[in-house]
Amino acid sequence: MMKHESLDTFITDLASKAPTPGGGGASALGGAIGSALGSMVGNLTLGKKKYAEYEPDIRLLLDKLSHNQEELLALMDQDAKAFEPLSKAYALPKNTEEEIAQKEEVLEQALYAASLVPIDIMRKSVEALLIQEELSVKGTRIAISDIAVGVQFLRAALLGASMNVYINTKSMKNRDNAKELNKEADELIQKGTTIADKVYQYVLDLLR
Amino acid sequence: MMKHESLDTFITDLASKAPTPGGGGASALGGAIGSALGSMVGNLTLGKKKYAEYEPDIRLLLDKLSHNQEELLALMDQDAKAFEPLSKAYALPKNTEEEIAQKEEVLEQALYAASLVPIDIMRKSVEALLIQEELSVKGTRIAISDIAVGVQFLRAALLGASMNVYINTKSMKNRDNAKELNKEADELIQKGTTIADKVYQYVLDLLR
Numbered sequence: 001m002m003k004h005e006s007l008d009t010f011i012t013d014l015a016s017k018a019p020t021p022g023g024g025g026a027s028a029l030g031g032a033i034g035s036a037l038g039s040m041v042g043n044l045t046l047g048k049k050k051y052a053e054y055e056p057d058i059r060l061l062l063d064k065l066s067h068n069q070e071e072l073l074a075l076m077d078q079d080a081k082a083f084e085p086l087s088k089a090y091a092l093p094k095n096t097e098e099e100i101a102q103k104e105e106v107l108e109q110a111l112y113a114a115s116l117v118p119i120d121i122m123r124k125s126v127e128a129l130l131i132q133e134e135l136s137v138k139g140t141r142i143a144i145s146d147i148a149v150g151v152q153f154l155r156a157a158l159l160g161a162s163m164n165v166y167i168n169t170k171s172m173k174n175r176d177n178a179k180e181l182n183k184e185a186d187e188l189i190q191k192g193t194t195i196a197d198k199v200y201q202y203v204l205d206l207l208r
Numbered sequence: 209m210m211k212h213e214s215l216d217t218f219i220t221d222l223a224s225k226a227p228t229p230g231g232g233g234a235s236a237l238g239g240a241i242g243s244a245l246g247s248m249v250g251n252l253t254l255g256k257k258k259y260a261e262y263e264p265d266i267r268l269l270l271d272k273l274s275h276n277q278e279e280l281l282a283l284m285d286q287d288a289k290a291f292e293p294l295s296k297a298y299a300l301p302k303n304t305e306e307e308i309a310q311k312e313e314v315l316e317q318a319l320y321a322a323s324l325v326p327i328d329i330m331r332k333s334v335e336a337l338l339i340q341e342e343l344s345v346k347g348t349r350i351a352i353s354d355i356a357v358g359v360q361f362l363r364a365a366l367l368g369a370s371m372n373v374y375i376n377t378k379s380m381k382n383r384d385n386a387k388e389l390n391k392e393a394d395e396l397i398q399k400g401t402t403i404a405d406k407v408y409q410y411v412l413d414l415l416r
Contacts, residue, residue, distance in 0.1 A: 007218055008211040011240050011277060015247035022248065023357030026241050030361060032219050033234050039223035040230065069219060145375040149231030149368035153238060156364040159408070160357035166415040167353040182416070200367070207374040208390070 002080070003073040019087055024079035024118055027160035030153050031125045032072040037150030038132050039065045041139040054138040061131050061138075068128050072121065072157075079117045079164075086110040086168075108173055115168040115181050118161035122185060125158040126192040129199075136199050148203035155196035162189055210288065211281040227295055232287035232326055235368035238361050239333045240280040245358030246340050247273045249347040262346040269339050269346075276336050280329065280365075287325045287372075294318040294376075316381055323376040323389050326369035330393060333366040334400040337407075344407050356411035363404035370397055 002010065002021065010029075014021050042062040045051045051058070089107040094100045129151060136147050165185040169178035210218065210229065218237075222229050250270040253259045259266070297315040302308045337359060344355050373393040377386035 003216040015244035017251040023354040036223035043225040145371035146231040152364035156360040163353035
Protein backbone atom coordinates (compact mmCIF):
# COMPACT_ATOMS: atom_id res chain seq x y z
CA MET A 1 0.00 0.00 0.00
CA MET A 2 1.10 3.51 -0.84
CA LYS A 3 0.72 4.68 2.76
CA HIS A 4 3.75 2.59 3.73
CA GLU A 5 6.01 4.68 1.49
CA SER A 6 8.08 7.49 3.00
CA LEU A 7 6.92 11.09 2.50
CA ASP A 8 10.10 11.65 0.50
CA THR A 9 9.47 8.70 -1.85
CA PHE A 10 5.85 9.68 -2.34
CA ILE A 11 6.75 13.31 -3.17
CA THR A 12 9.58 12.21 -5.50
CA ASP A 13 7.23 9.83 -7.36
CA LEU A 14 4.58 12.55 -7.51
CA ALA A 15 7.10 14.98 -9.05
CA SER A 16 8.17 12.43 -11.69
CA LYS A 17 6.40 11.80 -14.98
CA ALA A 18 5.26 8.34 -13.82
CA PRO A 19 1.47 8.09 -14.31
CA THR A 20 0.78 7.51 -10.59
CA PRO A 21 0.65 8.96 -8.04
CA GLY A 22 -0.83 12.09 -9.60
CA GLY A 23 -3.44 14.67 -8.66
CA GLY A 24 -5.93 11.98 -7.60
CA GLY A 25 -3.61 10.25 -5.14
CA ALA A 26 -2.41 13.63 -3.82
CA SER A 27 -6.02 14.68 -3.22
CA ALA A 28 -6.77 11.49 -1.29
CA LEU A 29 -3.68 12.15 0.87
CA GLY A 30 -4.81 15.74 1.40
CA GLY A 31 -8.15 14.43 2.64
CA ALA A 32 -6.39 12.07 5.06
CA ILE A 33 -4.26 14.98 6.36
CA GLY A 34 -7.39 17.08 6.86
CA SER A 35 -9.10 14.23 8.73
CA ALA A 36 -6.01 13.65 10.89
CA LEU A 37 -5.91 17.32 11.89
CA GLY A 38 -9.50 16.96 13.08
CA SER A 39 -8.51 13.90 15.13
CA MET A 40 -5.66 15.89 16.69
CA VAL A 41 -8.13 18.51 17.89
CA GLY A 42 -10.48 15.81 19.19
CA ASN A 43 -7.66 14.02 21.02
CA LEU A 44 -6.53 17.28 22.64
CA THR A 45 -10.12 17.87 23.81
CA LEU A 46 -10.64 14.48 25.52
CA GLY A 47 -10.17 14.54 29.30
CA LYS A 48 -10.38 18.33 29.57
CA LYS A 49 -12.85 19.41 32.30
CA LYS A 50 -13.94 22.46 30.33
CA TYR A 51 -15.21 20.25 27.48
CA ALA A 52 -16.49 17.31 29.57
CA GLU A 53 -20.07 17.75 28.32
CA TYR A 54 -18.88 17.14 24.73
CA GLU A 55 -16.78 14.03 25.54
CA PRO A 56 -19.28 11.46 24.14
CA ASP A 57 -19.72 13.54 20.96
CA ILE A 58 -15.96 13.93 20.55
CA ARG A 59 -15.46 10.17 20.88
CA LEU A 60 -18.00 9.61 18.11
CA LEU A 61 -16.35 12.19 15.87
CA LEU A 62 -12.93 10.62 16.50
CA ASP A 63 -14.28 7.23 15.43
CA LYS A 64 -15.69 8.68 12.23
CA LEU A 65 -12.49 10.62 11.46
CA SER A 66 -10.35 7.56 11.99
CA HIS A 67 -12.44 5.58 9.48
CA ASN A 68 -12.38 8.49 7.06
CA GLN A 69 -8.61 8.83 7.31
CA GLU A 70 -8.07 5.11 6.60
CA GLU A 71 -10.53 5.14 3.70
CA LEU A 72 -8.83 8.16 2.15
CA LEU A 73 -5.40 6.53 2.47
CA ALA A 74 -6.84 3.41 0.77
CA LEU A 75 -8.30 5.61 -1.99
CA MET A 76 -4.73 6.56 -2.94
CA ASP A 77 -4.21 2.95 -4.04
CA GLN A 78 -7.65 2.69 -5.63
CA ASP A 79 -6.93 5.79 -7.69
CA ALA A 80 -3.68 4.31 -8.99
CA LYS A 81 -5.47 1.00 -9.72
CA ALA A 82 -8.28 2.70 -11.66
CA PHE A 83 -5.76 4.64 -13.74
CA GLU A 84 -4.08 1.50 -15.14
CA PRO A 85 -6.95 0.28 -17.39
CA LEU A 86 -7.53 3.90 -18.45
CA SER A 87 -3.97 4.41 -19.67
CA LYS A 88 -4.11 0.97 -21.36
CA ALA A 89 -7.38 1.93 -23.07
CA TYR A 90 -5.85 5.15 -24.40
CA ALA A 91 -3.01 3.08 -25.90
CA LEU A 92 -5.32 0.65 -27.79
CA PRO A 93 -4.98 0.65 -31.62
CA LYS A 94 -7.67 2.20 -33.82
CA ASN A 95 -6.74 1.09 -37.32
CA THR A 96 -9.94 -0.75 -38.28
CA GLU A 97 -13.58 0.11 -37.64
CA GLU A 98 -13.74 -2.88 -35.32
CA GLU A 99 -10.73 -1.63 -33.34
CA ILE A 100 -12.21 1.85 -33.15
CA ALA A 101 -15.50 0.51 -31.77
CA GLN A 102 -13.65 -1.78 -29.35
CA LYS A 103 -11.40 1.03 -28.11
CA GLU A 104 -14.37 3.33 -27.60
CA GLU A 105 -16.17 0.76 -25.49
CA VAL A 106 -13.14 -0.13 -23.33
CA LEU A 107 -12.23 3.55 -22.91
CA GLU A 108 -15.77 4.47 -21.91
CA GLN A 109 -15.78 1.86 -19.14
CA ALA A 110 -12.32 2.87 -17.92
CA LEU A 111 -13.27 6.57 -17.87
CA TYR A 112 -16.37 5.79 -15.83
CA ALA A 113 -14.47 3.60 -13.33
CA ALA A 114 -11.70 6.20 -13.01
CA SER A 115 -14.30 8.89 -12.19
CA LEU A 116 -15.85 6.95 -9.32
CA VAL A 117 -12.66 7.07 -7.23
CA PRO A 118 -12.34 10.88 -7.14
CA ILE A 119 -16.09 11.12 -6.45
CA ASP A 120 -15.43 8.92 -3.42
CA ILE A 121 -12.52 11.15 -2.33
CA MET A 122 -14.88 14.14 -2.61
CA ARG A 123 -17.61 12.43 -0.55
CA LYS A 124 -15.15 11.52 2.22
CA SER A 125 -13.76 15.06 2.23
CA VAL A 126 -17.24 16.55 2.66
CA GLU A 127 -17.95 14.09 5.49
CA ALA A 128 -14.75 15.20 7.24
CA LEU A 129 -15.67 18.86 6.68
CA LEU A 130 -19.00 18.29 8.48
CA ILE A 131 -17.06 16.78 11.39
CA GLN A 132 -14.60 19.70 11.43
CA GLU A 133 -17.58 22.07 11.55
CA GLU A 134 -18.83 20.30 14.70
CA LEU A 135 -15.29 20.31 16.18
CA SER A 136 -15.05 24.07 15.66
CA VAL A 137 -17.84 24.33 18.25
CA LYS A 138 -17.02 21.42 20.59
CA GLY A 139 -13.22 21.12 20.31
CA THR A 140 -10.60 22.73 22.54
CA ARG A 141 -9.83 26.40 21.77
CA ILE A 142 -6.12 25.60 22.23
CA ALA A 143 -6.04 23.88 18.84
CA ILE A 144 -8.56 26.07 17.01
CA SER A 145 -5.95 27.05 14.41
CA ASP A 146 -5.54 23.37 13.47
CA ILE A 147 -9.26 23.20 12.63
CA ALA A 148 -8.71 25.92 10.04
CA VAL A 149 -5.67 24.12 8.60
CA GLY A 150 -7.73 20.92 8.43
CA VAL A 151 -10.60 22.50 6.52
CA GLN A 152 -8.15 24.06 4.03
CA PHE A 153 -6.68 20.60 3.33
CA LEU A 154 -10.15 19.07 2.92
CA ARG A 155 -11.14 21.93 0.61
CA ALA A 156 -8.01 21.26 -1.50
CA ALA A 157 -8.78 17.51 -1.53
CA LEU A 158 -12.36 18.20 -2.64
CA LEU A 159 -11.45 20.62 -5.45
CA GLY A 160 -8.37 18.59 -6.41
CA ALA A 161 -10.34 15.36 -6.80
CA SER A 162 -13.06 17.15 -8.78
CA MET A 163 -10.47 17.88 -11.49
CA ASN A 164 -10.14 14.14 -12.15
CA VAL A 165 -13.91 13.80 -12.41
CA TYR A 166 -14.18 16.66 -14.92
CA ILE A 167 -11.19 15.62 -17.05
CA ASN A 168 -12.66 12.10 -17.39
CA THR A 169 -16.30 13.05 -17.97
CA LYS A 170 -15.17 15.47 -20.69
CA SER A 171 -14.03 12.47 -22.78
CA MET A 172 -17.07 10.27 -22.09
CA LYS A 173 -19.40 9.47 -25.02
CA ASN A 174 -22.28 8.56 -22.70
CA ARG A 175 -23.33 12.10 -21.84
CA ASP A 176 -25.99 10.92 -19.37
CA ASN A 177 -23.31 9.26 -17.24
CA ALA A 178 -21.06 12.30 -17.64
CA LYS A 179 -23.81 14.70 -16.57
CA GLU A 180 -24.72 12.61 -13.56
CA LEU A 181 -21.09 12.47 -12.37
CA ASN A 182 -20.57 16.20 -13.00
CA LYS A 183 -23.77 17.01 -11.13
CA GLU A 184 -22.64 15.08 -8.07
CA ALA A 185 -19.18 16.70 -8.21
CA ASP A 186 -20.73 20.18 -8.55
CA GLU A 187 -23.01 19.55 -5.58
CA LEU A 188 -20.21 18.19 -3.39
CA ILE A 189 -18.09 21.26 -4.21
CA GLN A 190 -20.98 23.58 -3.41
CA LYS A 191 -21.66 21.87 -0.09
CA GLY A 192 -18.02 21.35 0.93
CA THR A 193 -16.61 24.77 0.05
CA THR A 194 -19.50 26.47 1.86
CA ILE A 195 -18.64 24.60 5.07
CA ALA A 196 -14.88 25.05 4.61
CA ASP A 197 -15.09 28.79 3.96
CA LYS A 198 -17.49 29.32 6.87
CA VAL A 199 -15.34 27.40 9.40
CA TYR A 200 -12.11 29.03 8.16
CA GLN A 201 -13.65 32.51 8.48
CA TYR A 202 -14.92 31.68 11.97
CA VAL A 203 -11.41 30.70 13.12
CA LEU A 204 -9.80 33.65 11.32
CA ASP A 205 -12.13 36.06 13.13
CA LEU A 206 -11.05 34.56 16.46
CA LEU A 207 -7.33 34.89 15.69
CA ARG A 208 -6.79 37.89 13.44
CA MET B 209 14.21 14.13 9.20
CA MET B 210 10.45 13.91 9.11
CA LYS B 211 10.41 13.27 5.35
CA HIS B 212 11.87 9.80 5.96
CA GLU B 213 8.78 8.74 7.91
CA SER B 214 6.05 6.75 6.16
CA LEU B 215 2.85 8.52 5.15
CA ASP B 216 1.03 6.28 7.62
CA THR B 217 3.31 7.20 10.54
CA PHE B 218 3.14 10.89 9.71
CA ILE B 219 -0.67 10.85 9.54
CA THR B 220 -0.94 8.80 12.76
CA ASP B 221 1.36 11.25 14.60
CA LEU B 222 -0.58 14.18 13.14
CA ALA B 223 -3.86 12.70 14.42
CA SER B 224 -2.44 12.16 17.93
CA LYS B 225 -2.30 14.79 20.65
CA ALA B 226 1.51 14.95 20.42
CA PRO B 227 2.54 18.61 19.94
CA THR B 228 4.22 17.97 16.57
CA PRO B 229 3.59 17.46 13.75
CA GLY B 230 0.61 19.83 13.75
CA GLY B 231 -0.93 22.37 11.39
CA GLY B 232 2.47 23.95 10.64
CA GLY B 233 4.16 20.71 9.57
CA ALA B 234 1.07 19.68 7.60
CA SER B 235 1.12 23.02 5.76
CA ALA B 236 4.79 22.60 4.85
CA LEU B 237 3.99 19.11 3.49
CA GLY B 238 1.05 20.54 1.53
CA GLY B 239 3.41 23.06 -0.05
CA ALA B 240 5.82 20.28 -1.00
CA ILE B 241 2.94 18.30 -2.58
CA GLY B 242 1.88 21.39 -4.53
CA SER B 243 5.43 21.95 -5.75
CA ALA B 244 5.80 18.27 -6.71
CA LEU B 245 2.61 18.41 -8.80
CA GLY B 246 4.14 21.32 -10.70
CA SER B 247 7.28 19.26 -11.30
CA MET B 248 5.14 16.40 -12.61
CA VAL B 249 3.62 18.72 -15.22
CA GLY B 250 7.05 20.07 -16.13
CA ASN B 251 8.53 16.58 -16.47
CA LEU B 252 5.62 15.49 -18.70
CA THR B 253 6.25 18.55 -20.90
CA LEU B 254 9.98 17.97 -21.49
CA GLY B 255 10.82 16.32 -24.82
CA LYS B 256 7.39 17.00 -26.36
CA LYS B 257 7.70 18.58 -29.83
CA LYS B 258 4.59 20.69 -29.31
CA TYR B 259 6.21 22.49 -26.35
CA ALA B 260 9.83 22.55 -27.64
CA GLU B 261 9.95 26.37 -27.58
CA TYR B 262 9.32 26.33 -23.82
CA GLU B 263 11.90 23.64 -22.99
CA PRO B 264 14.56 26.06 -21.53
CA ASP B 265 11.88 27.80 -19.44
CA ILE B 266 10.49 24.48 -18.21
CA ARG B 267 13.96 23.33 -17.13
CA LEU B 268 14.39 26.52 -15.13
CA LEU B 269 10.98 26.10 -13.49
CA LEU B 270 11.78 22.46 -12.64
CA ASP B 271 15.00 23.55 -10.92
CA LYS B 272 13.13 26.12 -8.86
CA LEU B 273 10.35 23.68 -7.96
CA SER B 274 12.84 21.03 -6.89
CA HIS B 275 14.52 23.52 -4.49
CA ASN B 276 11.16 24.68 -3.24
CA GLN B 277 9.99 21.12 -2.58
CA GLU B 278 13.14 20.30 -0.59
CA GLU B 279 12.96 23.53 1.40
CA LEU B 280 9.32 22.91 2.26
CA LEU B 281 10.08 19.36 3.40
CA ALA B 282 12.90 20.77 5.58
CA LEU B 283 10.48 23.38 6.99
CA MET B 284 8.47 20.48 8.49
CA ASP B 285 11.43 19.81 10.80
CA GLN B 286 12.08 23.50 11.42
CA ASP B 287 8.47 23.97 12.46
CA ALA B 288 8.74 21.12 14.99
CA LYS B 289 12.06 22.54 16.27
CA ALA B 290 10.64 26.06 16.74
CA PHE B 291 7.68 24.66 18.66
CA GLU B 292 9.82 23.06 21.40
CA PRO B 293 11.03 26.28 23.10
CA LEU B 294 7.53 27.71 22.71
CA SER B 295 5.87 24.86 24.58
CA LYS B 296 8.65 25.00 27.22
CA ALA B 297 8.11 28.78 27.61
CA TYR B 298 4.37 28.25 28.16
CA ALA B 299 5.24 25.77 30.94
CA LEU B 300 7.56 28.20 32.85
CA PRO B 301 6.47 29.11 36.42
CA LYS B 302 5.09 32.56 37.24
CA ASN B 303 5.00 32.65 41.04
CA THR B 304 7.22 35.69 41.66
CA GLU B 305 7.49 39.01 39.82
CA GLU B 306 10.92 37.96 38.62
CA GLU B 307 9.53 34.69 37.23
CA ILE B 308 6.70 36.54 35.54
CA ALA B 309 9.10 38.97 33.83
CA GLN B 310 11.43 36.11 32.87
CA LYS B 311 8.59 34.03 31.41
CA GLU B 312 7.30 36.99 29.43
CA GLU B 313 10.70 37.59 27.87
CA VAL B 314 11.35 33.93 26.99
CA LEU B 315 7.81 33.50 25.66
CA GLU B 316 8.08 36.60 23.50
CA GLN B 317 11.26 35.33 21.86
CA ALA B 318 9.78 31.86 21.31
CA LEU B 319 6.58 33.29 19.80
CA TYR B 320 8.60 35.40 17.39
CA ALA B 321 10.84 32.50 16.33
CA ALA B 322 7.83 30.19 15.93
CA SER B 323 6.18 32.76 13.63
CA LEU B 324 9.11 32.98 11.24
CA VAL B 325 8.79 29.34 10.14
CA PRO B 326 5.18 29.60 8.90
CA ILE B 327 6.03 32.93 7.21
CA ASP B 328 8.74 30.99 5.33
CA ILE B 329 6.23 28.26 4.40
CA MET B 330 3.94 30.99 3.06
CA ARG B 331 6.74 32.62 1.01
CA LYS B 332 7.72 29.28 -0.56
CA SER B 333 4.07 28.52 -1.36
CA VAL B 334 3.64 31.86 -3.14
CA GLU B 335 6.86 31.24 -5.10
CA ALA B 336 5.50 27.86 -6.20
CA LEU B 337 2.16 29.44 -7.13
CA LEU B 338 3.96 31.88 -9.45
CA ILE B 339 5.67 28.90 -11.09
CA GLN B 340 2.37 27.03 -11.43
CA GLU B 341 0.91 30.13 -13.10
CA GLU B 342 3.68 30.01 -15.72
CA LEU B 343 3.22 26.23 -16.11
CA SER B 344 -0.50 26.73 -16.80
CA VAL B 345 0.61 28.54 -19.99
CA LYS B 346 3.75 26.58 -20.96
CA GLY B 347 3.03 23.08 -19.59
CA THR B 348 1.49 20.14 -21.45
CA ARG B 349 -2.31 20.23 -21.74
CA ILE B 350 -2.37 16.50 -20.92
CA ALA B 351 -1.67 17.27 -17.26
CA ILE B 352 -3.58 20.55 -16.98
CA SER B 353 -5.81 19.09 -14.24
CA ASP B 354 -2.73 18.46 -12.08
CA ILE B 355 -1.87 22.19 -12.25
CA ALA B 356 -5.24 22.92 -10.64
CA VAL B 357 -4.68 20.28 -7.94
CA GLY B 358 -1.22 21.76 -7.29
CA VAL B 359 -2.52 25.30 -6.83
CA GLN B 360 -5.20 24.07 -4.42
CA PHE B 361 -2.53 22.40 -2.27
CA LEU B 362 -0.36 25.53 -2.32
CA ARG B 363 -3.39 27.65 -1.40
CA ALA B 364 -4.08 25.31 1.56
CA ALA B 365 -0.40 25.46 2.59
CA LEU B 366 -0.48 29.26 2.43
CA LEU B 367 -3.69 29.70 4.44
CA GLY B 368 -2.81 26.83 6.78
CA ALA B 369 0.60 28.30 7.67
CA SER B 370 -0.95 31.75 8.18
CA MET B 371 -2.96 30.33 11.08
CA ASN B 372 0.28 29.67 12.99
CA VAL B 373 1.44 33.22 12.34
CA TYR B 374 -1.82 34.71 13.60
CA ILE B 375 -2.15 32.45 16.67
CA ASN B 376 1.41 33.41 17.74
CA THR B 377 1.25 37.14 17.00
CA LYS B 378 -2.00 37.33 18.99
CA SER B 379 -0.04 36.47 22.17
CA MET B 380 2.94 38.77 21.46
CA LYS B 381 3.48 41.77 23.77
CA ASN B 382 5.64 43.57 21.21
CA ARG B 383 2.81 44.83 18.98
CA ASP B 384 5.21 46.31 16.42
CA ASN B 385 6.67 42.88 15.75
CA ALA B 386 3.19 41.37 15.71
CA LYS B 387 1.88 43.96 13.23
CA GLU B 388 4.86 43.51 10.93
CA LEU B 389 4.43 39.72 10.85
CA ASN B 390 0.66 40.01 10.35
CA LYS B 391 1.18 42.51 7.54
CA GLU B 392 3.51 40.16 5.68
CA ALA B 393 1.12 37.22 6.20
CA ASP B 394 -1.84 39.30 4.96
CA GLU B 395 0.09 40.39 1.86
CA LEU B 396 1.25 36.84 1.07
CA ILE B 397 -2.35 35.60 1.36
CA GLN B 398 -3.61 38.38 -0.88
CA LYS B 399 -0.98 37.68 -3.53
CA GLY B 400 -1.11 33.87 -3.31
CA THR B 401 -4.88 33.36 -3.26
CA THR B 402 -5.28 35.74 -6.22
CA ILE B 403 -2.90 33.60 -8.31
CA ALA B 404 -4.35 30.31 -7.03
CA ASP B 405 -7.96 31.28 -7.72
CA LYS B 406 -7.12 32.65 -11.17
CA VAL B 407 -5.18 29.55 -12.26
CA TYR B 408 -7.81 27.18 -10.82
CA GLN B 409 -10.61 29.04 -12.65
CA TYR B 410 -8.60 28.96 -15.89
CA VAL B 411 -8.24 25.16 -15.68
CA LEU B 412 -11.86 24.69 -14.59
CA ASP B 413 -13.07 26.65 -17.63
CA LEU B 414 -11.05 24.31 -19.87
CA LEU B 415 -12.48 21.15 -18.31
CA ARG B 416 -15.97 21.84 -17.09
